[in-house]
Amino acid sequence: MSQFVEEFMQKVKEKNPAQPEFHQAVEEVAESLALVLERYPEYRSEKILDRIVEPERVLIFRVPWLDDHHEIHINRGFRIEMNSAIGPYKGGLRFHPSVNLGILKFLAFEQVFKNSLTTLPMGGGKGGSDFDPKGKSRNEVMRFCQSFMTELFRHIGPDTDVPAGDIGVGGREIGFLFGQYKRLRNEFTGVLTGKGLDWGGSLIRPEATGYGAVYFAAEMLAHKNESLEGKVCLVSGSGNVAQYTIEKLLDLGAKAVTLSDSSGYIYDEKGIDRNKLSYVMELKNVKRGRIKEYADKFKEAVYTPVDPSKDHNPLWDHKAQCAFPSATQNEINKKDAENLIKNGVYVVSEGANMPTVKEGVKLFVDKGVLYGPGKAANAGGVAVSGLEMSQNSMRLPWTREEVDQRLQMIMKSIHKTCTDVMEKFGTPGNYVIGANIGGFLKVADAMIDQGLV
Numbered sequence: 001m002s003q004f005v006e007e008f009m010q011k012v013k014e015k016n017p018a019q020p021e022f023h024q025a026v027e028e029v030a031e032s033l034a035l036v037l038e039r040y041p042e043y044r045s046e047k048i049l050d051r052i053v054e055p056e057r058v059l060i061f062r063v064p065w066l067d068d069h070h071e072i073h074i075n076r077g078f079r080i081e082m083n084s085a086i087g088p089y090k091g092g093l094r095f096h097p098s099v100n101l102g103i104l105k106f107l108a109f110e111q112v113f114k115n116s117l118t119t120l121p122m123g124g125g126k127g128g129s130d131f132d133p134k135g136k137s138r139n140e141v142m143r144f145c146q147s148f149m150t151e152l153f154r155h156i157g158p159d160t161d162v163p164a165g166d167i168g169v170g171g172r173e174i175g176f177l178f179g180q181y182k183r184l185r186n187e188f189t190g191v192l193t194g195k196g197l198d199w200g201g202s203l204i205r206p207e208a209t210g211y212g213a214v215y216f217a218a219e220m221l222a223h224k225n226e227s228l229e230g231k232v233c234l235v236s237g238s239g240n241v242a243q244y245t246i247e248k249l250l251d252l253g254a255k256a257v258t259l260s261d262s263s264g265y266i267y268d269e270k271g272i273d274r275n276k277l278s279y280v281m282e283l284k285n286v287k288r289g290r291i292k293e294y295a296d297k298f299k300e301a302v303y304t305p306v307d308p309s310k311d312h313n314p315l316w317d318h319k320a321q322c323a324f325p326s327a328t329q330n331e332i333n334k335k336d337a338e339n340l341i342k343n344g345v346y347v348v349s350e351g352a353n354m355p356t357v358k359e360g361v362k363l364f365v366d367k368g369v370l371y372g373p374g375k376a377a378n379a380g381g382v383a384v385s386g387l388e389m390s391q392n393s394m395r396l397p398w399t400r401e402e403v404d405q406r407l408q409m410i411m412k413s414i415h416k417t418c419t420d421v422m423e424k425f426g427t428p429g430n431y432v433i434g435a436n437i438g439g440f441l442k443v444a445d446a447m448i449d450q451g452l453v
Contacts, residue, residue: 005030019102025109026053032436035425048444057081061151065144068137077148079127082108085446088159089125090115092166099130110353113439114375117414120386125161133168145176153181158189164385165194190392193385202388204403210244212380212411213324217349219415220370229253232320236260237327238284238291241351245324246277258315261291264305265315312336319343326351334359341367350374365430376414376435383410
């Protein structure tokens with residue numbers, strides 16, 4: 001079977017050159033699926049793996065826009081409609097200079113399995129642009145979003161493809177995108193999620209990814225008769241996911257001691273309490289400032305700027321029991337994984353998508369770390385997006401408590417799917433195999449049922 005995976009990966013790399021993130025995501029899943037393909041040869045004869053790595057549709061388009069000085073700029077827009085076997089395409093839009101085809105294909109591929117795990121009827125997709133909202137005025141962001149949606153609108157819809165936010169696309173951007181869609185289509189439908197509460201949004205949606213990652217960590221610990229109470233936690237990032245991860249950790253009696261952005265990170269040994277978290281939310285969501293300002297405000301915190309010459313990230317080199325990588329892909333390298341284990345971390349719950357390199361994942365699994373891969377641990381965000389779609393379809397908003405309760409139930413269900421699969425295939429404790437196989441089976445069976453399409 002390992003030879004089959006090797007030959008399969010060779011084909012993937014030849015067909016998709018210069019897309020390392022996509023290769024990494026596919027290889028991790030393919031290796032996990034070796035157990036399934038051996039036991040159920042029909043998945044091989046139906047070429048499910050070959051079909052599932054090929055997007056159903058890839059859209060690439062130009063996005064022209066004017067800045068405040070009337071200068072013309074051209075960006076590139078993307079939408080990867082990866083798989084619709086179990087529902088309309090669902091996945092975020094990312095506006096960041098690093099956006100390219102390979103990164104979006106990896107994210108769309110991961111999204112297929114993540115959405116399957118939520119138990120909700122959603123296919124997988126992803127999109128975005130190499131546009132950078134950072135440093136742009138509100139009007140510049142609006143003009144870009146309107147231009148982006150002027151092309152994208154013809155390819156999406158509430159029963160076709162329902163985008164959401166991601167890095168660089170928050171409530172402001174979703175508002176501009178939705179306004180332009182409504183204007184072009186002359187209809188008010190639930191075509192985007194992450195909307196404002198006054199116009200079709202769902203309570204708990206901003207909090208969902210962070211809350212979900214913490215709920216998943218709590219489930220992994222409960223499986224070992226432990227809780228998060230009193231645990232010291234390392235959190236990377238300082239955006240939406242990191243902020244609400246810390247909020248939920250505080251609710252459950254844990255202590256977060258780190259936050260970061262692209263310039264560096266802060267370490268606050270006393271812990272980031274509710275007052276400090278409130279300051280971070282104001283700093284990042286309103287002032288759009290840098291995390292360094294946290295250390296200026298709270299003198300007990302230590303700020304460490306990014307040092308590109310280092311072979312590791314010092315954020316992951318502090319004593320703790322839990323880690324919540326919530327920034328971006330491949331932020332934990334092998335040395336970081338070694339440092340985490342050395343410092344006593346035995347729970348890793350990924351708030352970001354694929355934040356750990358392959359060697360790091362292997363280390364976590366081999367050392368028996370309770371490791372929740374992103375497609376399981378951070379599925380709370382898209383789960384509540386799915387709940388927002390349900391509320392839009394019914395034209396009924398749910399209370400905060402009801403959405404949070406449903407989110408908790410979904411995260412429990414994802415954890416149970418993982419543990420059931422781990423038991424069935426004889427790999428106890430390996431959440432990577434649990435998540436990959438658990439997400440794959442539902443999609444693969446639906447693809448077989450629907451014929452060769």
